[in-house]
Amino acid sequence: MPELPEVESTVRSLKPWLLGRRVRRTRLRYRCLYRRGSLGLGALVDREIHDVDRVGKNAVIRFKPGGILVVNLGMTGHLVACDASRPPQGVRAKHLHGRLFLDGDIELRYYDARRFGHFYVAEQCDFRRDLGIGPDPFAMRPAALRNVLQDRVAPIKSLLLDQRIVSGIGNIYADETLFYARIHPARTGGEVSAASRVILARARDVLGRAIDDGGSTVRDYRRADGSAGGFQHHHAVYGRAGQPCLRCRTPVERIVIGGRGTHFCPKCQPVR
DNA sequence: AGCTTCGCCTGCTTGC
């Protein structure tokens, strides 16, 4: 599932395809793919792409003379750029839900098997506030995280998944971050707020390594060229229930926190 | 307001 590293990898590969291209026409198969308050894709016709970026888990395309397209990939969304005459391999046509036809016979395609993704089109640029996207883990100050966590009683795992608090961390990297920070995922925000510096540092380590590896391929995620990412081979706890902890050989446990599968080492990440 | 649960959706895995 696309989290920050997967979106970063996607955005980097899209950039050379898209920069400077003008939108000729657009197509979106399901209206429900639009987030509430979004304009239609048609508003982007005749505008030129002048930046492709990542904000949290969202791909953000900015246009000249104005306008933005924010794509949240949900669990199974893919953004792929291609020559119009050479559609991408390894993705099924029935999952093609959105298309931007660009000049130079280039196309930006959106595939999403489960349709959990969302499009948001707007004229102005305060989408971060509109969409409730919090600070990027690479930019956030430890003190800011500490302030948010200190009065919270929800489990730290749930708080790390809350995009309003810090943006870009999903289920895989929340578990990985807490393993390296040696924090039990069920501890409350208040209990671990003093460790904010460590949490942020470990989150950056994990996310940075995953970016270098082209993301994690779990289930559906593919890199833009169709190849698999490599970080799943380096997961310390995610998806490793019952297998020995890489540090102490204690079997990794799986519990459910906030409705999410949660993986941790009971010895390295003590409850108290 | 903060926290938890639910439902969306469909492909893959599991069990009979």
Next chain:
DNA sequence: TGCAAGCAGGCGAAGC
């Protein structure tokens, strides 16, 4: 081998 049930999960909405 084939089928149905169960599971996965980002995120918004609803409920407490």
